[in-house]
Amino acid sequence: MPGKIRFAPSPTGYLHEGHLLSALYVWAAAQKWNLKIHLRIEDHDRSRARDNYVQSIYEDLARFGFSWDSQSIQSSRTSLYESALEELEKKNLVYPCFCSRKQLESENPKSETGEIVYQGKCRFLGERLQMPEIENLPPHNLRVIMPDKIVCWHDLRLGDFAENPKMQCGDFPIKDRDGQWTYQFAVCVDDMDEGITHVVRGEDIRNSTARQIALMELLGCTKPPVYMHHPLIVDSSGKKLSKREMAHSLRQDLESGVLPEQILGNVCFKAKLVPSPAPIALEKAINLVMDQL
Secondary structure (H helix, E strand, O other): OOEEEEEOOOOOOOOEHHHHHHHHHHHHHHHHHOEEEEEEEOOOOOOOOOHHHHHHHHHHHHHHOOOOOEEEEHHHOHHHHHHHHHHHHHOOOEEEEOOOHHHHHHHOOEOOOOOEOEOOHHHHOOOOOOHHHHHHOOOOEEEEOOOOOOEEEEEOOOEEEEEOHHHHOEOEEEEOOOOOEOHHHHHHHHHHHOOOOEEEEEHHHHHHHHHHHHHHHHOOOOOOOEEEEEOOOEOOOOOEOOOOOOOOEHHHHHHOOOOHHHHHHHHHHHOOOOOOOOOOOHHHHHHHHHOOO
16 A cells, blocks of 8 residues: 655745745655655644635646645644544643743743753643633643653654754644644644655754654654655745745746746756756656655
8 A cells, every 4th residue: 555745835825936846855755655645735823824825725736737646724624633632631741831932032941953942831830730621721822741752763865863852842832822733733643644654845844853753652653754854945045935034936937927847947956956947847857856865
């Protein structure tokens, strides 16, 4: 039975060249390793997700010639997340956190990457607040208790890692104070439920891997996905392309008459897959990426 890989954009803006490169890696991996492709719309951030961006993801991928075997959208999976939360609650692995952003910044150390390492202040408030009473509490998020242990995992491109999420980030939120599921939580529940066997994504998310494996283990997963993190396309200042930074979108180019093959050629050039920018068909672009796997 073939495994399954997912492409999981968030509908908080239009797709940009970084998404296109990631899609090339996902489709190349699927072809090389005989995997089914699952398109997941990660709209857990309901404050930023927009329906028009959801539709644009489907349309823009189709215009480049991408096709997939199945699809899902996180906003339709609330009951699944609730069940996973209940499972963690039964194991006494979840607690409310009332720390403000200012408190988090001032009261906790930071890791080498600049990430706040939460020290568990609200976990040790005294007598544990009972979860059934949580609706009556002041604004808070929910944190999951991370085990203090090393997580060993292998990246198919970058090699072996041995990381302790307790030291990387500490207990992290799985639901925010607005009642929204966090990325770290939703992606773990989805990967388990949807039978994802391979995760291919950008290097910027590599630091999330150990904590996601640890969380999946808490949820009963005995065989986490295989991971590979690919290089990123960066802007002139060396920063990764970001919708928050209003990165130039694929749709802008498509609507101005730029052919998909031209955009693919530019992306392959920026990713250093070809020596110069020139139009490239999707199949050839995928083959170029396959040579990197």
